[in-house]
Structure formats: C-alpha cells, structure tokens
Amino acid sequence: MSQFLNYEQDEHIVTLTMNEPERRNPLTGNTAVQEFITAIARIEADRSVRAVILTGAGTAFSSGGNIRDMERHASGGVPGMEIRQDYRRGIQQLPLALFNLEVPVIAAVNGAAIGAGLDLACMCDIRIASELAKFAESFVKLGIIPGDGGAWLLPRIIGLSRAAELTFTGQMIDAQQALEWNLVSRVVPHDTLLATAQGIARAIAANPPHAVRLAKRLLREGMHCRLDTLLEMSAAYQALSHQTADHREAVSAFIEKRPPSFNG
Structure with missing residues (x-):
C-alpha cells in the first residue's frame, strides 16, 4: 500500500484515494506527486483499465500545497532558480501526467478542494461533488500564484471571468455554486458520492x-x-x-x- 495514494482495482475500474486525512491530503511535502506518477504509469500500462475514480479520504479532497513545506521557500534562503526547478520536477509533473492519461478520470470531490487541490480536480475529465464539497483557487491568499497549471485549466472549464474572480479573490465557493458555474457536472448527497462515481465509471467501462x-x-x-x-x-x-x-x-x-x- 502506498504511503499517500491507495490504488484499488475492481475489474475495469481503478479507484485512487488520497489517504493522508489528518493533513487534509496535501500534494506537497510528501510523496504524493511521485505516487501519482507511478499510479498513472501503472494505469497506462494496464490495458484492462477503462476508467479511474480519484477521491480523498477524510473530510477533504485535497488541501493543495502543504503550507508548512512552503516555509523553506518563504525564508529567502533558497535561490529562485532552485525553486523553479522544484516546481518543474515536482508538482508540475502532475498536470502533464494526469491531463494526458488516456483513460477517463472522474474526480469524486468529497470535501474541500483548495488551491492545488482544486487544480487537481480540474486535471480530471469529469468532476462530481458531494454536497459538502467546497472549492477555492486560494493561492493569492498566500501571496503566490497557481504554479501547477491552474491558470490554464480553470478558464477552460468555467470561463475567463469566473476563473479570474476565483483566482483574484481567493474566495471559496460551495458545491451548488460550483455546479452553477459548470465546475462540476453534478452534486450528490455525501453518502452517495462514490456510488455515483462508480455508476459513471461503469457506464464508461461498458463501451469499447x-x-x-x-x-x-x-x-x-x-x-x-x-x-x-x-x-x-x-x-x-x-x-x-x-x-x-x-x-x-x-x-x-x-x-x-x-x-x-x-x-x-
């Protein structure tokens, strides 16, 4: 079992569960990115896989970047070119790998999807949300910008004006507003989220x-x-x-x- 990402397969459907609930499933400061890259390569190599579900354990989908891990960059002791390479060799591998995965990916957003967590959901093909889900493109609140492709992904999903509003304010929206803005395709009761995602995955897997x-x-x-x-x-x-x-x-x-x- 992975330290961060649980990989489960049921016939043609793989479920990936981010499993660091005590820290709200952060994507940095741990092995998350490398485990995603490894899982995606495994899926690409397995022709029996026809659909993927991505979700989070606990109350959050993903809190995005680990703020404590950002202290190293904020201290001023790390050269800018080294930070640039940290992004290129780290979190930026994820959008390229996940966005280009041939198998359709369904994000089952079970809770808060914040910063890079929201962008992670945007890397998926289909997004469905629990009624408890919340979304924020919150980088500006920390004095940084979307460094993981969110500035490319989000406007293509919800349009430039709404993407700009989320990006410039850093404000959080709930599941219903996310539905109205086409960020997600449906909102379902929390206890039916995975069953709904599995139903969509089975409908996909039934096709050639x-x-x-x-x-x-x-x-x-x-x-x-x-x-x-x-x-x-x-x-x-x-x-x-x-x-x-x-x-x-x-x-x-x-x-x-x-x-x-x-x-x-």
Whole structure:
C-alpha cells in the first residue's frame, strides 16, 4: 500500500484515494506527486483499465500545497532558480501526467478542494461533488500564484471571468455554486458520492475502450488546436476505429438486436 495514494482495482475500474486525512491530503511535502506518477504509469500500462475514480479520504479532497513545506521557500534562503526547478520536477509533473492519461478520470470531490487541490480536480475529465464539497483557487491568499497549471485549466472549464474572480479573490465557493458555474457536472448527497462515481465509471467501462481513449484524446486536443487540425486527427482515429473488432461487434450487436460484448 502506498504511503499517500491507495490504488484499488475492481475489474475495469481503478479507484485512487488520497489517504493522508489528518493533513487534509496535501500534494506537497510528501510523496504524493511521485505516487501519482507511478499510479498513472501503472494505469497506462494496464490495458484492462477503462476508467479511474480519484477521491480523498477524510473530510477533504485535497488541501493543495502543504503550507508548512512552503516555509523553506518563504525564508529567502533558497535561490529562485532552485525553486523553479522544484516546481518543474515536482508538482508540475502532475498536470502533464494526469491531463494526458488516456483513460477517463472522474474526480469524486468529497470535501474541500483548495488551491492545488482544486487544480487537481480540474486535471480530471469529469468532476462530481458531494454536497459538502467546497472549492477555492486560494493561492493569492498566500501571496503566490497557481504554479501547477491552474491558470490554464480553470478558464477552460468555467470561463475567463469566473476563473479570474476565483483566482483574484481567493474566495471559496460551495458545491451548488460550483455546479452553477459548470465546475462540476453534478452534486450528490455525501453518502452517495462514490456510488455515483462508480455508476459513471461503469457506464464508461461498458463501451469499447479504444473508442473512449481516442475520444478523450480528441477532447483534450480540441482545447487548444484548430478545427482543421482536429478534423485531420478525427479522420485518422476514425480509420483506426473502423478496423477494430469492437466496432465490428457493436455493428453486429445492433443489427442482431443483442447486447454487445467488448473485449478491447
């Protein structure tokens, strides 16, 4: 078992649980980033995995950066170039790895998602929230900026004006406001959060895995490329998809009016 991240697999679904509840699941000052990188590599290598759920143990999803760990940088004794490398070799590995993971990731936000914790949720494909969840892009309250990609992720999810409001004020919003702002796709009673996430994961896992992976890649690329570029990618991905056994099975099952069986 990992020190920070619990990895559990049930058939085609992996659940990753941040498990440092006494410190509200911080992402720095511990082994969190490296454990995430290791788990993501494991998922990428396991073709049986079709969906991932990410959640936190205890009352918080993630409190983001460990403030006590920031004392080293705030002391003035660490050169700026060394701090820069700390970010590049540390927390900044996480958005690149998680954002580009081919398997869809559902963030089941069980409590507070603060600073880098909010940005972590934004790295996922789908976000659902417990009614107890709260969100804050709170870096400014500590006199710093989003150093983990939040300034790129958040405006693409909720729009520039709302992202600016959260970033410049550092204020916290509740689950209902997060729903109204499209930060999450649904809010559910706290005791049904994981069951809801598992239901979504099963619905994803029931589909041909190659089609889900390629569709995710198109959605990701569509966030920053031109339409003609995306159409070229779509044509190539579609050519690959038409030649798969799962596509043939889907067409046959539809014509024969029976449930399909996808083997990936």
